[in-house]
Amino acid sequence: MKTETSIYQEIGESATVRRLVETFYGKVLKHPKLGHFFTKGIDEIIEKQFLFLTRYLGGPNLYPEDISPPALRTRHLEFEITKEVSDAWLECMGESVDEIGIDGETRAKMMEKFQAIAYHMVNKI
Incomplete structure (x- = not known):
């Protein structure tokens, strides 16, 4: 019986998730629509994002x-x-996924999951 490989496994597990998160926040902090959300420091947020994306x-x-x-x-x-x-969050995430070299079907699956969580977070029309 064939076991399904997770996105986590496909991308190289922990080291790749860590690179993704660090690349992503480098972009987020510079983004005019996102940077202002992170005025209290970023280290704890990066770690929580790493733990969240791992799961x-x-x-x-x-x-x-x-x-x-x-x-x-x-x-x-x-x-x-x-x-x-x-949308700005997704833009930064997409650029980060590209920058660390994830492409093809794996990229598409990741971006589908990221879009779901990004739009789940919308709380103001």
């Missing part, structure tokens, strides 16, 4: 259950997240 992409469950996607949205309600902000 979200099919890796080990390192991320606390109380910060799962439904709770994740609640934790972000203090920020005005519009579709425009989500």
Whole structure:
């Protein structure tokens, strides 16, 4: 019986997720629609994003259950997240995925998952 490979496994597991997150936040901090959200420091946010994406992409469950996607949205309600902000987030993520060399079907699957979570976070029309 063939076992399905997760996106996490396809991209090279932990080291690639770490590179993705670090590349992504380098872009986010410079983005005019996103940078202002990160005025209190970034190290803890980078680590939480690494833990979240590890699980979200099919890796080990390192991320606390109380910060799962439904709770994740609640934790972000203090920020005005519009579709425009989500699109900017996706732009940075897509550029980061490209920059670290993920392409083809794996890239498409990742971006589909990222789009789902980005639009789930929208809390203002």
